[in-house]
Amino acid sequence: MRLLLLGATGRTGEHLLDLGLARGHHLTAFVRSPQKIARRERALTVVKGDPLQADQLAGALAGHDAVLSALGPSPRQAFRPSTMLSECAASTVAAMTTAGVERLAVVSAALLFPEKGLRFVLFRWLLEHHVRDLDAMEAVVRASRCDFTIARPPRLVDARDEGYRSARDALPAGADAMSFRAVAAFLLDCVEQRTHVREIVGLARGRDT
Ligand SMILES: NC(=O)c1ccc[n+]([C@@H]2O[C@H](COP(=O)([O-])OP(=O)(O)OC[C@H]3O[C@@H](n4cnc5c(N)ncnc54)[C@H](OP(=O)(O)O)[C@@H]3O)[C@@H](O)[C@H]2O)c1
Incomplete structure (x- = not known):
């Protein structure tokens, strides 16, 4: 793809x-x-551009099968009011409409689930600005006509494991931390297999059986 x-x-x-290159994608x-x-690599094209600019994105998007987004604020940005993610989502769905691309897989966060555990409450408070932007980003994506998948992982760590457990509209039981790589594997699986279309999916470390 x-x-x-x-x-x-x-x-x-x-x-x-x-993972995308290893799986043979362009x-x-x-x-x-x-x-x-x-x-x-021959299968990798790097394009300089600003994801806030829908016209730049639309120009780069022509001929693609899907968009996978793992945008996130810098640590400094995360503690300040920001509309970066929601504005990028708006420009992305506008560009996808222009370019005729329908499939979008995007990373959000498990903090948007109504979990009541201490860690969730604490991080939701600490990252209130980031959470607000994530929420607005999801609203933009859900209101679009895109065939979207919104992934909500818990805390992410550096590790090589690619397995994950997934649940529609919920955090899988016992979710604590999982690897950045497993989130990437999930996004790729969704677009390759056309699964979880127009769904919000909670993720956790492990393996779906
Ligand atoms: N990290 C976690 O523990 C965790 C847990 C759950 C969910 N998430 C979610 O996962 C997403 C990705 O997280 P991550 O930790 O992989 O992100 P990351 O390592 O901080 O990378 C963020 C990416 O966004 C780009 N970016 C940031 N601001 C930008 C801007 N104004 N314009 C264009 N590009 C911009 C960065 O580009 P540059 O290299 O040019 O700065 C970088 O490619 C986040 O939205 C986060 O909410 C993360």
């Missing part, structure tokens, strides 16, 4: 790149800092 990646220079994004990494991507 021809896949356009947003956030390819990030921690989830680097695994989208790695990838376009649409990034603001191309110099951050050292990989040189």
Whole structure:
């Protein structure tokens, strides 16, 4: 498949790149800092652009099968009011409409589930601005005509495991932390297998049986 990646220079994004290439896809990494991507492969095109600009995105999107987005705020941005994710979502769905691309898989966060555990309450409070932008981002995606999948993982860690458990509209039981790589694997599985279309999916470490 021809896949356009947003956030390819990030921690989830680097695994989208790695797994996407390993699975034989043709990838376009649409990034603001191309110099951050050292990989040189025939199946990888790096395009410099601003995901807030729908016209730039639409130009890069022509001929692609899907968009996979792992955009996220920098640590500094995360603690301040921001509309980066919701504005990027708006420009992405507008660009997809222009380019005739229907499939979108995007990373959100488990903090949007109404979990009441202490850790959830604490991080929802600490990251209130980020959570607000994620919520607005999801609203933009849900209101669009895209065939979207919104992934809500818990805390993410560096590890090589690719397995995950998934649940529609809920956090799988016992979800604590999982790997950036497993989130990337989930997004790729969804677009390859056309699963979880127009669904919000909670993720956890492990393996669906
Ligand atoms: N990390 C976690 O523990 C965790 C847990 C649950 C959910 N999530 C969600 O997963 C998503 C991805 O997280 P991550 O940790 O993989 O992200 P990350 O490593 O911080 O990477 C963020 C990506 O977004 C890009 N970006 C940031 N601001 C941008 C802007 N203004 N314009 C264009 N690109 C911009 C960055 O590009 P540059 O390289 O150019 O800065 C980078 O590619 C986040 O939305 C987060 O809510 C994360």
